[in-house]
Amino acid sequence: MAAPAFEPGRQSDLLVKLNRLLERCLRNSKCIDTESLCVVAGEKVWQIRVDLHLLNHDGNIIDAASIAAIVALCHFRRPDVSVQGDEVTLYTPEERDPVPLSIHHMPICVSFAFFQQGTYLLVDPNEREERVMDGLLVIAMNKHREICTIQSSGGIMLLKDQVLRCSKIAGVKVAEITELIQKALENDQKVRKEGGKFGFAESIANQRITAFKMEKAPVDTSDVGEKAEEIIAEAEPPSEVSVSNPVLWTPGTAQIGEGIENSWGDLEDSEKEDEDEGGSDEAIILDNVKMDTGVDISNIGSQDAPIVLSDSEEEEMIILEPDKSPKKIRTQTIGVKQEKAASKKPMKKRKKKRAVN
Amino acid sequence: MAGLDLLSDQGYRVDGRRAGELRKIQARMGVFAQADGSAYIEQGNTKALAVVYGPHEIRGSRARALPDRALVNCQYSSATFSTGERKRRPHGDRKSCEMGLQLRQTFEAAILTQLHPRSQIDIYVQVLQADGGTYAACVNAATLAVLDAGIPMRDFVCACSAGFVDGTALADLSHVEEAAGGPQLALALLPASGQIALLEMDARLHEDHLERVLEAAARAARDVHTLLDHVVRQHVCEASLLLGD
Numbered sequence: 001m002a003a004p005a006f007e008p009g010r011q012s013d014l015l016v017k018l019n020r021l022l023e024r025c026l027r028n029s030k031c032i033d034t035e036s037l038c039v040v041a042g043e044k045v046w047q048i049r050v051d052l053h054l055l056n057h058d059g060n061i062i063d064a065a066s067i068a069a070i071v072a073l074c075h076f077r078r079p080d081v082s083v084q085g086d087e088v089t090l091y092t093p094e095e096r097d098p099v100p101l102s103i104h105h106m107p108i109c110v111s112f113a114f115f116q117q118g119t120y121l122l123v124d125p126n127e128r129e130e131r132v133m134d135g136l137l138v139i140a141m142n143k144h145r146e147i148c149t150i151q152s153s154g155g156i157m158l159l160k161d162q163v164l165r166c167s168k169i170a171g172v173k174v175a176e177i178t179e180l181i182q183k184a185l186e187n188d189q190k191v192r193k194e195g196g197k198f199g200f201a202e203s204i205a206n207q208r209i210t211a212f213k214m215e216k217a218p219v220d221t222s223d224v225g226e227k228a229e230e231i232i233a234e235a236e237p238p239s240e241v242s243v244s245n246p247v248l249w250t251p252g253t254a255q256i257g258e259g260i261e262n263s264w265g266d267l268e269d270s271e272k273e274d275e276d277e278g279g280s281d282e283a284i285i286l287d288n289v290k291m292d293t294g295v296d297i298s299n300i301g302s303q304d305a306p307i308v309l310s311d312s313e314e315e316e317m318i319i320l321e322p323d324k325s326p327k328k329i330r331t332q333t334i335g336v337k338q339e340k341a342a343s344k345k346p347m348k349k350r351k352k353k354r355a356v357n
Numbered sequence: 358m359a360g361l362d363l364l365s366d367q368g369y370r371v372d373g374r375r376a377g378e379l380r381k382i383q384a385r386m387g388v389f390a391q392a393d394g395s396a397y398i399e400q401g402n403t404k405a406l407a408v409v410y411g412p413h414e415i416r417g418s419r420a421r422a423l424p425d426r427a428l429v430n431c432q433y434s435s436a437t438f439s440t441g442e443r444k445r446r447p448h449g450d451r452k453s454c455e456m457g458l459q460l461r462q463t464f465e466a467a468i469l470t471q472l473h474p475r476s477q478i479d480i481y482v483q484v485l486q487a488d489g490g491t492y493a494a495c496v497n498a499a500t501l502a503v504l505d506a507g508i509p510m511r512d513f514v515c516a517c518s519a520g521f522v523d524g525t526a527l528a529d530l531s532h533v534e535e536a537a538g539g540p541q542l543a544l545a546l547l548p549a550s551g552q553i554a555l556l557e558m559d560a561r562l563h564e565d566h567l568e569r570v571l572e573a574a575a576r577a578a579r580d581v582h583t584l585l586d587h588v589v590r591q592h593v594c595e596a597s598l599l600l601g602d
Contacts, residue, residue, distance in 0.1 A: 013458055020455040028559045030538070105561075137556075147567060150542075150558035153459075155466035157552035160571050167564050265424070 018062060021151055025066055025107050025140045026050070029148035032073060033102040039081055039088060046078060048101070059126035062138055066109035071181055075188070076101055107148035108177050109140040110170040114156045121162070123169060137163070139170040143178040363522045363534055371533050372401075379517070379529045379577055380490075382584050384497070386505045386592045394506025398498040401531060402488035407498035409506040411478035427473035431460040433495060435484040456492065463496060463516075463545050463554045469509045478508060489531040490518040492543045492557070497581060504589055514554055515582040516545040519574035521566055526573035544574040548582040551575070 026032070037046040050069050054061055077098030080091045113125035113133040122129055125136075135154025141147050147167060152158060191198045247255045364370055374380070380401030389395040394409035415422045422428065433456035434448035446453075464480060480502065482495045496516035503510060519542045520527045520534055527534065535541055540562035545555040562570065 013454075016451055016454045017458060020451060024559050029561055141564070142561075145564045146561040147540075147558065147564055148561055150556055152553065152556040153462055155462045155554075157466060157547070157550075157554060158556065159552065160568075160575065163553070163556060163571065164568055167567055171564060 017153065018065060021062060021109070021138060021140075021149065022050075022052075022065060022069060024151075025109060025149045026069060026073075029105075029107050029140070029142075031070070031103055031105050031107055031142075031148075033104060036102045040083060044088065048073070048076075057127060059128070059130045060111050060124050063109050063111050063124065066107070066140065067177065067181070070103075070106045070108065071185070073101055074103055074106065074181070074185060105142040105144060105146070106178055106181065107140045107142050108174045109138050109149070110173050112137045112139070112166050112169075114154075114158075118156060118158065118162060121166070123173065137166055139167055141167070141170050141174045143175055145171050363537055363539070364525060364527070368525075370527065372531060376525045377528050377573060377576065379580055380531070382497075382581065384501055384585065384588045386501050386588065387596070392502075392506075394502045394504070394508070396498050396501030396505055398494055398501065400490055400494045400497070400529070402486055403490055403494045404485040405491070405494040405498040406483045406485060407495065407502040408481045408483075409479065409499070409502040409508070410481075411506065412473040412476040412508065413478075415475065415477045422475045425474050426470040427468070427475075428477045429461050429465045429468060429470065429480065430477060431457045431464065431480045431482070431499075433457045433460060433482050433484075435487060435491065439484050439487045456495070459492070459555055459557070460495060460499060463514055464499065464503065466554050467500075467510050467512065467514045467547065468503065469511065472509060478503075487532070489533070489535045490529055490543075493517050493529070493545075493581075496545050496555075497585060501585060501588065505592075512547040512549045513582050513585055514545055515548055515578040515585060516543065516555075517574050517577035517581055518543045519570050519577065521562055521570050524566075526566075526570045528573050528577035540570070542570050542574055544571070544578060546575055546578040546582075548579050 032048070037048065039045060050072060052065050052069060054065070077093075077100050079093060080096040080099050082089050082091070111124060113122045113129055114120070114135045114137065115122070115133055117134065122133075125133060130136075133154070135152065135156025137156075137158065138149070138151045138153070139147060140149040147170075150163070150167075188198055245256075249255060362371075364376065368375060370376070372380075380403075382398065382400050384396060384398040386396045387394075388397050388406075389408060392408040392410055395407065397404070397406050412427050415428060432448065433453050435444060435453065437444045460480065460482065464478075468478065470478075480499050482499055484491050484495065493516040496514055500510075500514045504513075517528060518530045518535075520530045521540050522534075522537075530541055538560060540558065540560040542558045542562075543555070544553060544557075546553055
């Protein structure tokens with residue numbers, strides 16, 4: 001749901017990393033006093049579970065997730081419980097006010113993105129920056145400047161002083177964020193007491209959290225006209241393009257020129273060979289069909305209408321049985337696959353001829 | 358933990374080591390004939406086995422092939438009998454996935470993947486006995502295995518864990534020290550340039566102490582490098598003797 005690149009239902013690498021990072025950040029740092037969750041020693045205990053749903057991914061989900069998790073834990077109230085001897089009484093929220101969790105400290109993650117082998121460092125990368133970064137360093141700290149977790153990922157090479165510098169920056173950021181969180185929690189408590197409206201829907205309406213605004217970037221267009229003229233004056237005139245004669249394949253299908261080279265990347269060598277040979281074979285087949293005899297290629301060149309544009313260096317002839325020719329015409333107009341199947345046959349013949357020579 | 362001093366007044370740890378001392382390391386290369394490269398390492402009581410296959414053609418989906426680099430694939434598995442209590446899931450659980458990802462990240466940075474485009478290098482690591490410092494042992498074993506397979510790397514990748522107790526940084530933590538809940542740092546280093554390939558830390562550590570702990574881990578990793586270097590040279594000597602060069 002959060003971004004077009006995320007597939008539903010797959011436990012991807014990112015999920016594992018995020019999960020483990022948050023687990024370590026929240027569990028191993030002992031931010032919650034787990035002993036206070038015990039009801040009856042050895043028998044009954046409260047289990048706390050944090051479920052995180054990512055709604056919109058605009059970069060740096062680690063930081064956002066850690067803030068959300070710790071604020072949720074701070075905000076949470078559990079039902080009150082009293083133990084008298086062997087009797088355990090669980091009070092509903094109406095009977096007794098729910099009790100908050102006892103939280104020692106608030107670990108907050110700060111992410112640093114590295115670019116160009118550590119030359120550039122960006123705090124809190126957004127989605128575009130994340131896509132092109134070399135690697136990421138996540139430091140989780142609390143406001144007492146205790147580091148709860150450090151995790152470097154992405155295969156970057158760090159130097160010790162870079163790590164130390166990042167930890168200092170993280171300290172500053174964490175202090176700001178913790179203040180923000182405290183204010184928000186107090187605000188929420190106040191509003192609840194006064195009986196006002198609170199909750200997720202309220203915060204959306206205020207346009208403060210999930211509004212999507214793209215800021216207009218100012219572009220200097222003062223001397224665009226002059227710059228354009230300069231560029232045109234300095235540029236060379238376009239080179240002459242030689243226009244080749246059109247080649248008529250069948251009524252209704254013509255070809256002008258040969259087009260540029262196929263730039264679809266490295267296909268398997270044998271595949272490419274196949275295609276080349278197949279292509280040139282098609283030209284030969286058609287011409288033979290038109291002439292209705294096995295003809296030498298050089299003869300065809302003297303005719304005006306069909307020009308063979310074949311870069312094949314073979315000068316062998318391909319003799320086709322005359323009764324097969326009508327079938328060949330039809331296959332060419334039907335589909336690519338069948339064309340290839342048809343061309344495979346003459347290819348085999350050609351190979352035999354090579355062996356003979 | 359009450360009653361257990363991780364660092365005594367005289368500066369001795371629970372197993373009698375000093376603060377910056379490593380455990381005894383023994384390593385062997387070329388333990389399996391079938392694999393392209395293999396190695397076995399013992400760091401104190403932690404035993405890890407690493408096996409490398411590659412570079413070979415990409416198995417599975419060809420779409421994953423990278424046109425200019427080799428793909429590094431790591432799998433971490435810790436045996437069910439490796440810990441005190443029997444582990445239910447040797448691999449496939451989240452912790453093993455994470456370890457696999459971290460190993461992969463470490464070795465992708467260290468192996469010269471540009472030399473083998475569109476191929477795959479598999480690194481399998483198995484922990485036979487876990488007594489603290491499993492990540493470090495895995496990385497060290499994997500380095501030796503990659504060297505045994507003849508895959509070119511930028512430098513050795515040496516890893517060590519470090520902790521912090523009573524104002525002193527400890528190097529190469531054992532299970533007892535890890536379980537005590539203090540801060541633990543795992544560091545993978547390329548010794549020649551001092552570049553950090555992977556840095557991971559758990560539990561609370563004050564920012565001011567970070568430098569000391571990093572320094573202790575880096576020093577320990579360099580010591581590991583000296584040892585591994587010696588092991589590799591010895592192995593090459595033995596192998597060349599057998600080949601009759």
